[in-house]
Amino acid sequence: MLTIHTAELLVTGLTGPGSAPLPGGAVLVEGDRIARVGPYQELAAAYPHARARSWPGVLTPGLLVRGGDELLERTYYPDDPYEITELGAEPISGAEALAGLKMTEARWGNSARRGTQKLLARGVVALTGRITVPSVRTAVARSGLTILPPTPYEGPAGLNPFAGRDSAEQAFHGVLEPGAPARFAAFAVAGPAELFEQGPTSCVATVIGGRLLHRRR
Structure with a gap:
């Protein structure tokens, strides 16, 4: 069509x-x-x-977002509405906080699915990073997002593709x-x-x- x-x-x-x-x-x-x-x-x-x-x-x-492995394999996105009361609505990162969640591969996959939905809602079509968790790779593949090799960018990973850039055009993919x-x-x-x-x-x-x-x- x-x-x-x-x-x-x-x-x-x-x-x-x-x-x-x-x-x-x-x-x-x-x-x-x-x-x-x-x-x-x-x-x-x-x-x-x-x-x-x-x-x-x-x-x-x-748009292209950097640090996809940090965003999807080292950040947990609470399940709305089921976990919001207990965990809050904001993404959770940091080794100590994640250890308390007792993460499993399946839980990482479900979190990544919610994370990719947030990226799509920001116009993101591709991300950089080395995705190693199988369930996360599956979530990314099903989302349609393209995974690109890691970049030398060392700024903070986040859902905003414009972070560390000087213009919107620099984030175009x-x-x-x-x-x-x-x-x-x-x-x-x-x-x-x-x-x-x-x-x-x-x-x-x-x-x-x-x-x-x-x-x-």
């Missing part, structure tokens, strides 16, 4: 001539790939039977062009500068492999 995703502003992540943000821009997705990029009205006229999804704000490449993987996100902000200022929780949609894996309700 063909799907057109559009927003008030399209940022492709490309550099050079013709790479300026496109007001009213859109991407045409066929399967797990981007088939075309251009003005929404142009794509809608050329593909009248394509399903259309319109998002507020800006459409950009998905890939570009939006014909033939590229259909992997992008929409944020309810005016543009990249506002995205960097307001943060990734402004995400309203995340698409990986052409599938809508997160949508703000």
Whole structure:
């Protein structure tokens, strides 16, 4: 099925001539790939039977977060609502705190599943790190997130892909062009500068492999 995703502003992540943000821009997705990029009205006229999804704000490449092993193998995400009263809602890290939870591989897998949902809700499509716990690797694979090799970045691991960066563009993973993987996100902000200022929780949609894996309700 063909799907057109559009927003008030399209940022492709490309550099050079013709790479300026496109007001009213859109991407045409066929399967797990981007088939075309251009003005929404142009794509809608050329593909009248394509399903259309319109998002507020800006459409950009998905985001890359660093320290995925720290986030998913050394941080526990309490199960809402079952554990919130006892453990609180915030992620739990630190050897002593984790030792008290008596973690098992199955519990790590369930925690990682909740962690990947939080990442998708922030427009994240890829993470770096060396994931070694089988149940965590399974959770990441099922989420659709791409695992990349560790990077030399030594800052604190966190759910915010912009941590330690100077702009939102530095966290983009890939570009939006014909033939590229259909992997992008929409944020309810005016543009990249506002995205960097307001943060990734402004995400309203995340698409990986052409599938809508997160949508703000």
